[in-house]
Amino acid sequence: MxxxxxxxxxxxxxxEGTGLYLKTNPFVARxxxxxxxxKRDFKWLYGDYEVTDENEAADMVVRVDNPSLLRGLxxxxxxxxxxxxxxxxxxxxxxxxxxxxxxxxxxxxxxxYTYLTFHSAVAERNGKAILIPGASGQGKTTLxxxxxxxxxxxxxxxxxxxxxxxxxxxxxxxxxxxxxxSIEVLKNFxxxxxxxxxxxxxxxxxLAYLRPSEESIARSNEPADLSWFVFPEFxxxxxxxxTRLEPGRAMFGLTRSSVNYDKFGEKSFRILADLVEQVPAYxxxxxxxxxxxxxxxxxxx
Amino acid sequence: xxxxxxxxxxxxDSLLAILRSPERMVELTPSQWTELMRRTRLNGLIGxxxxxxxxxxxxxxxxxxxxxxxxxxxxxIASNHRMLIWEMDRIKRALIGIDAPVVLLKGAAYVxxxxxxxxxxxxxxxxxxxxxxxxxxxxxxxxxxxxxxxERGTYDDRYYRRWMHEIPPLRHRERLTVVDLxxxxxxxxxxxxxxxxxxxxxSRPSPDPRFxxxxxxxxxxxxxxxxxxxxxxxxxxxxxxxxxxxLNEFGEDRAFYTELMSRARRxxxxxxxxxxxxxxxxxxGTSIPPALWDAGAGGRPNALILSIMSRFxxxxxxxxxxxxxxxxxxxxxxxxxxxxxxxxxxxxxxxARHLLIKAVMGLLPKKTR
Numbered sequence: 001m002x003x004x005x006x007x008x009x010x011x012x013x014x015x016e017g018t019g020l021y022l023k024t025n026p027f028v029a030r031x032x033x034x035x036x037x038x039k040r041d042f043k044w045l046y047g048d049y050e051v052t053d054e055n056e057a058a059d060m061v062v063r064v065d066n067p068s069l070l071r072g073l074x075x076x077x078x079x080x081x082x083x084x085x086x087x088x089x090x091x092x093x094x095x096x097x098x099x100x101x102x103x104x105x106x107x108x109x110x111x112x113y114t115y116l117t118f119h120s121a122v123a124e125r126n127g128k129a130i131l132i133p134g135a136s137g138q139g140k141t142t143l144x145x146x147x148x149x150x151x152x153x154x155x156x157x158x159x160x161x162x163x164x165x166x167x168x169x170x171x172x173x174x175x176x177x178x179x180x181x182s183i184e185v186l187k188n189f190x191x192x193x194x195x196x197x198x199x200x201x202x203x204x205x206x207l208a209y210l211r212p213s214e215e216s217i218a219r220s221n222e223p224a225d226l227s228w229f230v231f232p233e234f235x236x237x238x239x240x241x242x243t244r245l246e247p248g249r250a251m252f253g254l255t256r257s258s259v260n261y262d263k264f265g266e267k268s269f270r271i272l273a274d275l276v277e278q279v280p281a282y283x284x285x286x287x288x289x290x291x292x293x294x295x296x297x298x299x300x301x
Numbered sequence: 302x303x304x305x306x307x308x309x310x311x312x313x314d315s316l317l318a319i320l321r322s323p324e325r326m327v328e329l330t331p332s333q334w335t336e337l338m339r340r341t342r343l344n345g346l347i348g349x350x351x352x353x354x355x356x357x358x359x360x361x362x363x364x365x366x367x368x369x370x371x372x373x374x375x376x377x378i379a380s381n382h383r384m385l386i387w388e389m390d391r392i393k394r395a396l397i398g399i400d401a402p403v404v405l406l407k408g409a410a411y412v413x414x415x416x417x418x419x420x421x422x423x424x425x426x427x428x429x430x431x432x433x434x435x436x437x438x439x440x441x442x443x444x445x446x447x448x449x450x451x452e453r454g455t456y457d458d459r460y461y462r463r464w465m466h467e468i469p470p471l472r473h474r475e476r477l478t479v480v481d482l483x484x485x486x487x488x489x490x491x492x493x494x495x496x497x498x499x500x501x502x503x504s505r506p507s508p509d510p511r512f513x514x515x516x517x518x519x520x521x522x523x524x525x526x527x528x529x530x531x532x533x534x535x536x537x538x539x540x541x542x543x544x545x546x547x548l549n550e551f552g553e554d555r556a557f558y559t560e561l562m563s564r565a566r567r568x569x570x571x572x573x574x575x576x577x578x579x580x581x582x583x584x585x586g587t588s589i590p591p592a593l594w595d596a597g598a599g600g601r602p603n604a605l606i607l608s609i610m611s612r613f614x615x616x617x618x619x620x621x622x623x624x625x626x627x628x629x630x631x632x633x634x635x636x637x638x639x640x641x642x643x644x645x646x647x648x649x650x651x652x653a654r655h656l657l658i659k660a661v662m663g664l665l666p667k668k669t670r
Binding site for chain 2 (some may be wrong): 027028030054056057058059061063081083084111112113114210230262263264265
């Protein structure tokens, strides 16, 4: 059953009680909270995801709570707990949804070694996937959001999961965290963009979540071949330019973008070295989303 | 399992049952697995669970989320062991031209010695032991090669260097890895006095010619002494599990136990060794020749003390559950064992003075300490 199909009471009972078990392919997350800002949007934002129950073991268990009963009188806060003493710093209650998303990301970044993980966006069309590495701010999330809104299947806006044994990218779609100007840009870009209300003054600025497309969730158990690496460079005042990167440069860029490359010893080195010989890599300098989209279309032809 | 241990409650029973008989993992429900993964991750036991599952060929039968976590943990442990080997190489490099015998202790020894007990075990620091007379030379060499200590001359630093069995940890400035440089295996102030040279002299060559490691009986003795006489036991079931694994592996040799008891007697460490064997058998079902803790056995405390210890130690050792504070009984057990550990570590007047100084320091602003 999808989360949207769950009735309101059942939802409240689960999420406030023993936990809401959600299939966030390829993982199962158990989420518990009584914080209103999360509950208000969560059912809508994650509406297309499948709900499961305690008969499935969870990969990650996250609880978001008010950390201090005393502060409750002055200014309420939200803090995520994973297994024990929280590794996070509290945020204002209004930013509880951000706290939850951060905690889920933390679990993936810190604990998942069944994939070679990149800080990257990934999108797929016609069986071929594009991996867009980049630290925050280079535009990978906004780019992948625009691709998704143009019909590409979103794998992730944050984590590229490469299954080294299968030799393919594995989807892990989650709500896209869109920041600052990009929120308006994407709203103008497409009427189909479904956003939560914006949260202001977060550690990352103004932030809103964009709902992943239905198809992205429905097909989230279908891996795809990694077909291109595209390193984005947002340059609004310059000419667009697509430059092919030679394998050595690509490898360097990818190891820097990888969350866990260093944990696999020789295995990840060999696999990545082979990958950069087989999969073309580009640096894409782009002035706006429409141009970027056209450049990627050209590449993906 | 003794009735005392089984009074720890059903969730603990289930954890201990799995550790005693890993084949029983397949009996756990997915829900129990979710909790077990969280709990063992929290308490440094998840690596052992992962390696038991692999060893018994059970991984494929477990829920998918458990398989993923087990495989991830296995990657982390392999990475940890790889880094350890590299770190030992770097230490060797730092010691070029220095003749001092260097004994690897604990996790580094298990990994280098290629013992089965190293499997599923993460080793965060490298512990090495040198003779007191070599301490300064070795520390200086490490320092020159990037392992830096804390600020010299503070109360904490001076206390550490004067009374402890190791100098304050040395952290490598680039790799951030830590070396604990020991010159004994128990603090100098401890009631139990250890002759470190006797252990160093008894050590064996390791697969790496530069380093030696303790003989198996001494590995056990060190682990037992460290666990029972140095520091707290809180939630440290993993230390007992190390002992259990050591006894399983070394105990295969019939001569091991005889040698162990006679060595323990000669080195006057019978009491901690007794406790290690006793609790390993009681809680984890290690098969040990029972004569080792019968009424006449060396190191066995009187009935009153044993009864108190066997009530408190299991409660203290049991690892905490996520989302739950330890029960009052557990907290009480831990408190009394904490008092005991300080009693064991230093004579009363010195303890009083030390606590007073620390209390006063706690009231002063940080800079003046």
